[in-house]
Amino acid sequence: MYDGLKGFREFYPEEMSARRAVTDTIEDRVRRYGFREIGTPALERTQLYTDKSGEEIVEELYAFEDKGGREVALTPELTPTVARMVVAKGGELRKPIKWFSTRPFWRYEQVQQGRFREFYQTNVDIFGSDHPEADAEILAAAADVMTDLGLTGGDFEFRVSHRDILGGLLESIDSDVETTEAIRAVDKKEKIDTEAYYELLVEAGLTRSEAESFDSVLETDDLGELIAFAGTDRVEAAVGNLRAVLEAAESFDVREFCTVSLETARGLDYYTGVVFECFDTAGDVSRSVFGGGRYDDLIEGYGGEPTPAVGVGIGHETLSLLCQRAGVWPEDAAGTDYYVLTVGDTRRKALEIARELRELGHVVESDLSGRGFGDQLSYADGIGAGTVVIVGEQDLEDDAVTIKDMESGEQTQAPLSSFPPAEGRPTYEDFA
DSSP: OOOOOTTOOOOOHHHHHHHHHHHHHHHHHHHHTTOEEOOOOSEEETHHHHHHHOGGGGGGSOEEEOTTSOEEEEOSOSHHHHHHHHHHHGGGSOSSEEEEEEEEEEOOOOOBTTBOSEEEEEEEEEESOOSHHHHHHHHHHHHHHHHHTTOOTTTEEEEEEEHHHHHHHHHTSSSOOOHHHHHHHHHTGGGSOHHHHHHHHHHTTOOHHHHHHHHHHHTOSOHHHHHHHHOSHHHHHHHHHHHHHHHHHHHTTOGGGEEEOTTOOOSOTTOOSEEEEEEETTSOSOSOSEEEEEOTTHHHHTTSOOOOEEEEEEEHHHHHHHHHHHTOOOOOOOOEEEEEEEESSOHHHHHHHHHHHHHTTOOEEEOSSOOOHHHHHHHHHHTTEEEEEEEEHHHHHTTEEEEEETTTOOEEEEETTTSSOSSSOOOGGGTO
């Protein structure tokens, strides 16, 4: 008996059917916005991540030396990969570039609610536009995904902020502050107690009184107070950009889902502008459902021309928790429309009928194990077949088949001249 690895899961047909329905919903929605699907590799050079996040990131990766002596890692996220792809094509790509991809990723980290070592995510990105409408379209596509899944504004909210607001506020403080560390502390605020949060800010260079004053201004609902607190062009420009994105979100009719939350920082260092995270309003999903934001410097950092970019990574694991909590997780859709049952020497005709039904787009199964009548019927019931088509020797002598409704147990004959029809999904009621 072999046990699976911790943090890696398998999905049986019933659960996989629901997950496929969710994935299809996500992808159908983003396609309607004009995003085009790309395929990306499972392995990248480890340097792709260490150059941006430092050598310590290796501890969180499935990193190893391959047989060619290259230091490689299973991809822990998609953004560096798509940045590399944009750089590789350069000016050949028509901008704005709008891409999406659904695939697994891997991180060696502690397994907890909604977080596994192998996880699935749909990434949606726009490259080549610095207009607020690009940020708003990402918010709109993500919001439409949520409502397409059956969620409402009472189930989720997007907490929206701007990295330059936090950076500018910290820059305006008299002490010598390690801005990146302080922003990371803000990003952890919801996950730790108040004293631990203040300690992280002090470790980043703030005095205790500065930490308390900084934390207090983050709670304001008046963006104008931020400009007054900092007194810098940087914060004024960031507030102006945030307001413009929220106004654009209004035009996309998704402003109702957005709440200004200056404590939303996003942990990754490459974010440069507006950032957001999706949260369960009921609080049952203890961490952000997913998040995204603007990362205007990443393409240039990988050797390309300056290219503004914004995107979102929709994590399927936490999204499934939210859908289950809200009661909109899809039911198992892996049913069978028809089971074609053979009685006697009728297999050739039965397979012909099964093939014709499949050509009409139906899910059709037939006997693969030489079962008798009773066992075939029991199997059809076990797989949830809606209709059983009985192809018996006597039926064929009558130029007919027997149609049995599995829910009611009633059955009747249908003439072969009209079954299967040229279209539709005929059932017992059509011939009774």
